Amino acid sequence: MRNVAVIAWSDIRRVLRERESLFWLFVGPLIFTIFFGLLFRPAQGR
Amino acid sequence: MPAAFTIAAHHIRRVIRNPGLILLLLAIPLTLAVIEYAAFGRTAAAGTLPPATVLFLDEDDTLLSSALPQVFSGGPAKDFFELSQVPDKAEAARLFRRGQAAALIVVPKGFQNAVLEGTRAELGFYPNPVQSVGPEIARSMIEMTALIGNGLYAKALDPIAQIRTLMQANREPTADEVAAISRGFFEAGRRFSSLQGLNGLTVGVKRPGASAVKTGFGNEPGQFFAYVFPGLVVFGLLFIAQALAMRLMRDRLRGLQRRLVITPAGPTAVIMGGVIYTVVALFALLIFLALIGAVVFRIQLRDPASLIAIGAGFAIFASGLHLLSMALATSDRGAGFVGSVIVLVLSLVGGSFVPAEQFPPFLRSLAVLVPNGAAQQGFIDILVHNASLAAVGGRLAIVWAWGLTVMGLAVYFEQRRLRS
Numbered sequence: 001m002r003n004v005a006v007i008a009w010s011d012i013r014r015v016l017r018e019r020e021s022l023f024w025l026f027v028g029p030l031i032f033t034i035f036f037g038l039l040f041r042p043a044q045g046r
Numbered sequence: 047m048p049a050a051f052t053i054a055a056h057h058i059r060r061v062i063r064n065p066g067l068i069l070l071l072l073a074i075p076l077t078l079a080v081i082e083y084a085a086f087g088r089t090a091a092a093g094t095l096p097p098a099t100v101l102f103l104d105e106d107d108t109l110l111s112s113a114l115p116q117v118f119s120g121g122p123a124k125d126f127f128e129l130s131q132v133p134d135k136a137e138a139a140r141l142f143r144r145g146q147a148a149a150l151i152v153v154p155k156g157f158q159n160a161v162l163e164g165t166r167a168e169l170g171f172y173p174n175p176v177q178s179v180g181p182e183i184a185r186s187m188i189e190m191t192a193l194i195g196n197g198l199y200a201k202a203l204d205p206i207a208q209i210r211t212l213m214q215a216n217r218e219p220t221a222d223e224v225a226a227i228s229r230g231f232f233e234a235g236r237r238f239s240s241l242q243g244l245n246g247l248t249v250g251v252k253r254p255g256a257s258a259v260k261t262g263f264g265n266e267p268g269q270f271f272a273y274v275f276p277g278l279v280v281f282g283l284l285f286i287a288q289a290l291a292m293r294l295m296r297d298r299l300r301g302l303q304r305r306l307v308i309t310p311a312g313p314t315a316v317i318m319g320g321v322i323y324t325v326v327a328l329f330a331l332l333i334f335l336a337l338i339g340a341v342v343f344r345i346q347l348r349d350p351a352s353l354i355a356i357g358a359g360f361a362i363f364a365s366g367l368h369l370l371s372m373a374l375a376t377s378d379r380g381a382g383f384v385g386s387v388i389v390l391v392l393s394l395v396g397g398s399f400v401p402a403e404q405f406p407p408f409l410r411s412l413a414v415l416v417p418n419g420a421a422q423q424g425f426i427d428i429l430v431h432n433a434s435l436a437a438v439g440g441r442l443a444i445v446w447a448w449g450l451t452v453m454g455l456a457v458y459f460e461q462r463r464l465r466s
Binding site: 017020023026031032035036038039 | 381383387390391394400404405406408
């Protein structure tokens with residue numbers, strides 16, 4: 001079981017070193033959130 | 047130059063022999079169009095919002111509370127909701143969780159007594175917290191009905207007072223008293239009858255010309271698709287262009303490009319072969335998607351010359367964008383990543399996911415300045431609004447300016463890389 005955990009942790013570290021992963025995990029959602037937040041924010045003065 | 051065409055034809059033949067990924071990417075706009083039609087098409091065709099389901103819980107269980115559902119479902123907003131009675135709040139919570147109801151109206155115990163005694167009588171309103179549009183419709187409906195109810199109540203104070211007196215005396219009413227109460231309600235109804243005009247309210251709309259019999263883009267599926275399909279095609283083509291350009295990148299990484307460059311054809315022919323291959327393939331796929339749109343989705347392809355002009359400009363832009371990222375990248379993964387991010391941002395800003403018409407003003411003006419947004423809006427202007435080539439000239443200029451600039455940069459950086 002310990003070996004499985006070591007391999008999994010190694011895989012996760014390798015994935016998190018990639019620019020693509022970092023973008024789609026952290027930057028992409030932020031872009032989507034800001035964009036759709038701007039788009040669908042409640043109208044002022046209601 | 048003939049060598050460039052030979053190289054381009056060779057690239058295209060390889061794509062035709064192995065078209066798996068391109069066919070898969072072609073399915074994206076078609077599938078999304080069908081899903082969007084299934085989700086919004088019927089609503090758009092009906093020209094009205096789908097009715098919201100409003101739950102009704104009668105805890106008072108009196109003559110007045112049992113009459114309330116008819117008041118709600120017969121009022122001026124009756125087309126906007128469906129009333130469904132529930133036995134208790136647990137059942138209402140279950141329907142809320144399943145998303146099957148927009149709101150709950152509760153008539154609390156003692157409602158009829160409060161009305162007859164002239165004290166504050168309240169209805170409970172519980173909006174479904176996981177929905178947004180339906181509860182607002184229900185709220186408007188109950189506010190409107192309560193307003194009318196309060197007006198009617200104010201006109202019928204005398205007969206209500208008579209009923210209250212009878213109930214407090216705890217005796218059977220005489221025939222004269224029943225007649226007096228009935229007359230009181232009749233008089234109240236007559237004083238209030240001017241509001242009955244609300245039920246028969248109609249607004250006449252006169253439209254000039256042939257469009258007089260049609261209202262809104264949703265009356266025909268063809269018009270619905272003419273509105274949504276161009277954006278999806280533009281979005282799909284950006285990814286298809288990436289897949290086409292990626293084949294050139296893999297040729298480069300495998301050394302095929304280097305071997306071609308040292309032949310008598312030379313680097314310019316190799317670069318132009320790649321340019322012709324991506325632009326021609328992309329333009330052919332655009333024509334194919336347009337024909338699918340015409341045959342399957344019944345889109346009327348108005349003004350083919352204008353459509354071709356915008357389509358050719360966009361094919362040059364999409365090809366140039368990914369050729370540029372390939373020219374600057376050192377690996378196919380890097381090029382793919384950069385290309386995907388640019389496509390994502392362009393698609394968001396250009397209105398591929400949400401129509402630019404729904405954007406706030408500053409984003410709307412930005413949407414038509416990016417090439418995919420300008421191409422999409424140009425297609426919509428022609429297909430939906432029947433605009434002429436002159437009318438879409440601004441959008442055409444934006445698409446071609448972006449296309450030629452990006453393609454010029456791609457050729458320049460690729461030449462520089464091959465010479466180094």
